[in-house]
Amino acid sequence: VNLSAVRLRLMLGIAIGVGAAVAVSGAIGFVGLIVPHLLRPFTDRAPSSLLLPSALGGGALLCAADIAVRLIPTSDIELRLGVLTALLGVPIFVYHLARERRLW
Secondary structure: OOHHHHHHHHHHHHHHHHHHHHHHHOHHHHHHHHHHHHHHHHOOOOHHHHHHHHHHHHHHHHHHHHHHHHHOOOOOOOOOHHHHHHHHHHHHHHHHHHHHHHHO
């Protein structure tokens, strides 16, 4: 088995699946992907202990992003909430991807 080819195919498949899920669910789904990664260092990394902080953190992040979208001055149209959450989430995922790549 060519391990590097399997890893590449697996990574592409997961990226396409996550991208499709976010495209269908929108900004709320993206927040659901961001917040557990942000809060994991503050818990014992067990999924059961991460559930409640993720729910509260997701609500707080979405409220803060909504307030920021309303306060950021734009020329004609209001900035979309999904754009702001993507600007927050993409660097987090790139960081995690680069960190996991080093572990391979």
